[in-house]
Amino acid sequence: AQSVTQPDIHITVSEGASLELRCNYSYGATPYLFWYVQSPGQGLQLLLKYFSGDTLVQGIKGFEAEFKRSQSSFNLRKPSVHWSDAAEYFCAVGPGGYNKLIFGAGTRLAVHP
Amino acid sequence: EAGVAQSPRYKIIEKRQSVAFWCNPISGHATLYWYQQILGQGPKLLIQFQNNGVVDDSQLPKDRFSAERLKGVDSTLKIQPAKLEDSAVYLCASSLESLNEQFFGPGTRLTVL
Numbered sequence: 001a002q003s004v005t006q007p008d009i010h011i012t013v014s015e016g017a018s019l020e021l022r023c024n025y026s027y028g029a030t031p032y033l034f035w036y037v038q039s040p041g042q043g044l045q046l047l048l049k050y051f052s053g054d055t056l057v058q059g060i061k062g063f064e065a066e067f068k069r070s071q072s073s074f075n076l077r078k079p080s081v082h083w084s085d086a087a088e089y090f091c092a093v094g095p096g097g098y099n100k101l102i103f104g105a106g107t108r109l110a111v112h113p
Numbered sequence: 114e115a116g117v118a119q120s121p122r123y124k125i126i127e128k129r130q131s132v133a134f135w136c137n138p139i140s141g142h143a144t145l146y147w148y149q150q151i152l153g154q155g156p157k158l159l160i161q162f163q164n165n166g167v168v169d170d171s172q173l174p175k176d177r178f179s180a181e182r183l184k185g186v187d188s189t190l191k192i193q194p195a196k197l198e199d200s201a202v203y204l205c206a207s208s209l210e211s212l213n214e215q216f217f218g219p220g221t222r223l224t225v226l
Contacts, residue, residue, distance in 0.1 A: 004155070043117065043204060043217030044156070090155050099211045100169070103155025 002027045004091050004104035012110040013081050021076040021107050023091030032094040033074040034101065035065055039087045050074060051097070086111045115139065117218035119205050125224045131193035134221045138186070138207030145182055146215060147190050148204040156204055162188065163211060200225045
């Protein structure tokens with residue numbers, strides 16, 4: 001069965017520091033992979049997606065993610081975190097693309113000034 | 114362009130009571146999703162509509178949950194009777210078609226006492 005694991009429940013970083021959020025997936029074929037962000041009281045917003053091709057994908061708000069098939073990972077990165085990045089981040093796999101998304105449990109990011 | 118609208122934003126009920134949530138998708142979006150997001154977990158798909166027909170309701174607890182999408186636009190999700198474990202945020206999302214990006218509403222936070 002498909003599944004997504006986000007090993008870190010909470011992460012705290014200082015403003016201006018770099019960030020990496022981990023995501024591991026379990027899926028038999030090449031998956032469609034996504035990162036979403038959820039700010040308090042808001043719905044989920046798509047940060048970026050990987051469907052095929054270049055394994056380093058760029059997203060909105062300065063985020064990027066790298067697909068590593070050998071490690072079954074799709075980690076999210078940002079070189080310099082802003083206080084406004086404090087939110088919850090969800091990795092998801094979509095066996096059919098955007099359809100039938102399976103989400104990880106999320107990583108809550110806190111940013112210290 | 115208006116986003117996905119949901120109401121109410123918050124609801125507190127006692128167990129065994131009934132409750133209903135409403136969702137108005139983005140205009141023109143044929144596909145509508147309801148997700149359940151329990152605290153500490155990622156969103157889980159409950160039901161997917163294509164226009165006014167159900168595409169997937171395999172994870173909907175049909176003994177107590179029901180949903181409809183009359184006229185292929187607005188949708189309501191009902192719980193009757195509610196249990197303590199139904200406490201969660203209920204997210205509605207819509208997309209142009211099932212293979213397109215999903216856009217999420219702000220959710221309804223349900224607390225069952």
